[in-house]
Amino acid sequence: xxxxxxxxAKITSKVEDLREVSLEDLAVERDSVxxxxxxxxxxxxxxxxxxxxxNSMI
Amino acid sequence: MSQSxxxxxxxxxxxxxxxxxxCDHCYIxxxxxxxxxxxxxxxxxETAKWVGRRIAVHAQAHRLGSVLVVLHGGEPxxxxxxxxxxIIGALRAEVAxxxxxxxxxxxxxxxxxxxxxxxFVSEDVKVGISLDGGRAANDLHRRYLDGRSSYDQVVRxxxxxxxxxxGILYQxxxxxxxxxxxxxxxxxxxxxxxxxRIDFLLPHATWDEPPFRPSKAGSETAYADWLIKIFDRWxxxxxxxxxxxxxxxxxxxxxxxxxxxxxxxxPSNLAVIETDGTYEQADSLKASYEGASRTGFNVxxxxxxxxxxxxxxxxxQGGLASLSAKCLACDVxxxxxxxxxxxxxxxxxxxxxxxxxxxxxMKLVRHxxxxxxxxxxxxxxxxxxxxxDHYDELAAxxxxxxxxxxxxxxQYSLARALLxxxxxxxxxxxxxxxxxxxxxxxxxTLVGIDKVAPTAFEAVLCYPFLRVWAARxxxxxxxxxxxxADPASVAEDxxxxxxxxxxxxxxxxxxxxxVVPVRDGSINLPTLGRLAVPGGCAECTAVVETEVGAASFKxxxxxxxxxxxxxxxxxxxxxxxxxxxxxxxxTGSDLSVGLDDTDAYRDCYGYDLAPRASAEQFTDWNHxxxxxxxxxxxxxxxxxxxxxxxxxxxxPLVPHVTGRExxxxxxxxxxxxxxxxxxxxxxxxxxxxxxxxHVKLGTLxxxxxxxxxxxRRLYHAPWREDMRPLEALLQGTYAHVAVSDFWRIRxxxxxxxxxxxxxxxxxxxxxxxxxxxxxxxxxxLTALGSRLVDQMRETVDSWSR
Numbered sequence: 001x002x003x004x005x006x007x008x009a010k011i012t013s014k015v016e017d018l019r020e021v022s023l024e025d026l027a028v029e030r031d032s033v034x035x036x037x038x039x040x041x042x043x044x045x046x047x048x049x050x051x052x053x054x055n056s057m058i
Numbered sequence: 059m060s061q062s063x064x065x066x067x068x069x070x071x072x073x074x075x076x077x078x079x080x081c082d083h084c085y086i087x088x089x090x091x092x093x094x095x096x097x098x099x100x101x102x103x104e105t106a107k108w109v110g111r112r113i114a115v116h117a118q119a120h121r122l123g124s125v126l127v128v129l130h131g132g133e134p135x136x137x138x139x140x141x142x143x144x145i146i147g148a149l150r151a152e153v154a155x156x157x158x159x160x161x162x163x164x165x166x167x168x169x170x171x172x173x174x175x176x177x178f179v180s181e182d183v184k185v186g187i188s189l190d191g192g193r194a195a196n197d198l199h200r201r202y203l204d205g206r207s208s209y210d211q212v213v214r215x216x217x218x219x220x221x222x223x224x225g226i227l228y229q230x231x232x233x234x235x236x237x238x239x240x241x242x243x244x245x246x247x248x249x250x251x252x253x254x255r256i257d258f259l260l261p262h263a264t265w266d267e268p269p270f271r272p273s274k275a276g277s278e279t280a281y282a283d284w285l286i287k288i289f290d291r292w293x294x295x296x297x298x299x300x301x302x303x304x305x306x307x308x309x310x311x312x313x314x315x316x317x318x319x320x321x322x323x324x325p326s327n328l329a330v331i332e333t334d335g336t337y338e339q340a341d342s343l344k345a346s347y348e349g350a351s352r353t354g355f356n357v358x359x360x361x362x363x364x365x366x367x368x369x370x371x372x373x374x375q376g377g378l379a380s381l382s383a384k385c386l387a388c389d390v391x392x393x394x395x396x397x398x399x400x401x402x403x404x405x406x407x408x409x410x411x412x413x414x415x416x417x418x419x420m421k422l423v424r425h426x427x428x429x430x431x432x433x434x435x436x437x438x439x440x441x442x443x444x445x446x447d448h449y450d451e452l453a454a455x456x457x458x459x460x461x462x463x464x465x466x467x468x469q470y471s472l473a474r475a476l477l478x479x480x481x482x483x484x485x486x487x488x489x490x491x492x493x494x495x496x497x498x499x500x501x502x503t504l505v506g507i508d509k510v511a512p513t514a515f516e517a518v519l520c521y522p523f524l525r526v527w528a529a530r531x532x533x534x535x536x537x538x539x540x541x542x543a544d545p546a547s548v549a550e551d552x553x554x555x556x557x558x559x560x561x562x563x564x565x566x567x568x569x570x571x572x573v574v575p576v577r578d579g580s581i582n583l584p585t586l587g588r589l590a591v592p593g594g595c596a597e598c599t600a601v602v603e604t605e606v607g608a609a610s611f612k613x614x615x616x617x618x619x620x621x622x623x624x625x626x627x628x629x630x631x632x633x634x635x636x637x638x639x640x641x642x643x644x645t646g647s648d649l650s651v652g653l654d655d656t657d658a659y660r661d662c663y664g665y666d667l668a669p670r671a672s673a674e675q676f677t678d679w680n681h682x683x684x685x686x687x688x689x690x691x692x693x694x695x696x697x698x699x700x701x702x703x704x705x706x707x708x709x710p711l712v713p714h715v716t717g718r719e720x721x722x723x724x725x726x727x728x729x730x731x732x733x734x735x736x737x738x739x740x741x742x743x744x745x746x747x748x749x750x751x752h753v754k755l756g757t758l759x760x761x762x763x764x765x766x767x768x769x770r771r772l773y774h775a776p777w778r779e780d781m782r783p784l785e786a787l788l789q790g791t792y793a794h795v796a797v798s799d800f801w802r803i804r805x806x807x808x809x810x811x812x813x814x815x816x817x818x819x820x821x822x823x824x825x826x827x828x829x830x831x832x833x834x835x836x837x838x839l840t841a842l843g844s845r846l847v848d849q850m851r852e853t854v855d856s857w858s859r
Binding site: 009010011012013014015016017018019021022023024026027028029030031032033034035036037039040041042 | 308314440441442446449468470471472474476477479481482504508529533762763
């Protein structure tokens with residue numbers, strides 16, 4: 001699914017500003033790091049993870 | 059053919075409609091819908107072929123790169139090995155040429171055997187298993203018709219999946235919640251099986267038939283209380299196993315997508331296909347009322363776009379717009395999203411209600427947001443942003459220093475994330491060849507420099523080839539152990555972390571030490587240059603020690619020492635048998651750009667790299683660059699500020715044998731362009747302007763979703779004989795806006811080259827306008843992507859006014 005940005009005075013990007021976050025904090029902030037890395041190295045197995053396998057039960 | 063807003067990318071395929079268990083909480087056999095009684099027990103191969111055809115057509119029409127198909131039931135293993143193999147074969151035969159087919163199977167496990175597992179290994183089918191906890195918890199519901207427990211059979215199946223030979227199949231465990239069970243016991247019982255993922259499912263219920271709740275105070279949030287106990291234990295264990303529900307709440311709190319349809323506002327992209335080929339909506343709707351999941355369509359007579367037009371499907375794709383007023387006013391709506399669609403149902407008001415689990419979801423989301431696990435953030439972090447005018451200026455093909463500065467800032471964030479990800483991945487990989495490098499020490503050095511000398515640290519991290527290195531390492535690390543990666547080569551790549559650390563230490567002027575690789579007879583220090591050392595190097599490593607204003611390099615008993623000049627250059631006391639090859643600076647009137655013919659990771663352009671330039675060749679480069687930069691500064695005022703702010707490095711390439719110009723840009727190397735030497739400064743100016751367009755657009759693509767990445771079509775690009783993917787067409791067109799502009803300005807200058815410039819302007823402007831329309835009409839641009847293309851068109855149109 002693709003996102004649609006709204007026109008505004010500033011256009012917020014998909015990349016978190018990590019310039020002021022220490023490397024040690026980033027090392028445990030895996031969501032921030034993973035969100036950024038996925039922009040550079042798309043991993044087709046990560047986005048839009050399957051919902052079906054675990055949303056139905058037998 | 060109607061087009062669905064959200065194409066189906068996930069399918070639940072009922073390959074067998076009966077079950078060998080008689081779980082009393084099952085929505086299929088104990089719900090309202092008794093449609094299963096009327097359908098064939100098993101899907102035929104012919105039906106599976108039709109399913110495959112419909113999926114393939116839909117995937118092609120919507121340009122999907124992959125689809126997920128879950129083989130389901132009833133109990134899918136009742137179909138037997140032979141029938142499952144034929145169904146899988148039929149699906150693959152139809153879909154394989156169109157897109158990737160990600161196959162899963164979800165089973166109760168009692169029939170799982172080596173024969174099934176062998177089939178799943180050969181067909182790459184991942185396996186998920188239902189288990190409600192330990193023996194007592196599981197036996198509350200998951201029994202055979204005669205009342206026997208299924209626990210031992212399920213445990214046997216899970217243990218089969220835990221064997222090394224079948225480990226790649228093990229997808230996870232699904233647990234349906236019963237609040238009468240002890241939550242921590244349930245969680246610990248599941249974790250004991252080392253599942254890659256656990257999911258907890260709220261029992262299906264509606265406002266007409268609310269879920270079981272204990273008759274004691276506080277029972278209105280019994281499910282939240284139950285899950286919170288598990289969350290707290292999960293959190294205390296640092297989330298040792300992925301729990302989809304918790305991960306989804308954390309992700310949605312941060313503004314990302316949910317990983318499950320049970321919560322979140324992501325539109326559903328799921329269709330169910332029954333054993334007889336009839337299309338249904340989500341299975342969970344069977345819990346709502348008789349016929350709730352029916353669509354009236356089947357695979358033999360209707361394509362999936364028709365199914366997508368069904369009002370029930372559209373309703374589940376409505377996101378926030380389909381929620382009740384109460385939900386829209388709620389502070390946790392971005393996470394719960396109104397809960398599972400089926401759980402909103404009441405016979406009085408349909409699905410426009412909060413979930414029947416609303417109090418539970420609200421309490422659970424608030425608890426997780428208030429108590430995020432260590433290292434997990436539930437706050438949307440500050441994000442890089444471009445002002446409207448900066449975006450539009452860049453989109454038009456230009457971009458001033460401020461706009462380029464924002465792009466560079468974003469690249470710095472990405473570089474920091476990549477470095478941390480590298481550290482995370484490299485520190486857990488078992489690679490004996492990397493043991494000779496002290497990666498932990500190098501990491502600590504970098505952490506320290508980041509704190510005490512952030513400017514020096516940033517200079518090294520923003521060097522164009524750091525991202526190339528990091529991306530290469532992360533991709534290699536994924537392959538370690540698969541036989542696809544050369545361990546020695548991967549180890550050298552990992553060891554480059556030491557080179558980065560000592561380069562940053564030298565830039566910062568502080569003491570540090572690192573073991574670094576010696577590759578092709580050189581010790582490479584990014585941003586600075588390389589020390590070419592003669593003779594063999596048995597260990598292929600060197601120790602670099604830095605101190606204030608100096609550095610020493612040791613290979614075995616050989617040692618070289620350098621001091622750092624006021625200008626920042628390394629100067630060796632007596633080079634003796636080694637040669638220091640610094641990155642030399644090309645200097646224009648107000649601009650200095652490195653000519654990097656040393657960096658170990660500059661081989662990212664797909665062209666042969668020029669060897670180290672001689673002093674004479676460097677002088678030629680410098681003269682040509684100075685003239686080209688003057689030319690750009692004088693005549694190309696719309697491009698010069700951006701170039702001055704963003705162009706940091708030129709990589710020399712080997713000239714083409716025919717003499718034609720060669721230049722290139724690498725997506726991962728922000729701030730660098732590669733060029734084969736040219737004699738004419740005008741041409742160098744053109745190549746720099748052209749390639750820097752790619753640098754700018756690459757970062758815009760990093761920052762924003764400009765187009766649908768699943769569009770796999772190829773498009774006509776007027777300047778090439780082969781067809782190009784959408785991103786390449788966008789890149790080429792964006793660059794050629796500037797190329798056209800370049801020749802237009804030359805033409806208007808009226809100098810001796812005006813005639814040639816006019817013909818080139820005519821050619822490029824026509825061949826830029828055409829693909830702009832191709833892009834605009836592709837149907838694959840986002841709103842921001844369309845805005846970019848509109849601005850490009852505006853630039854081109856302005857030339858003819």
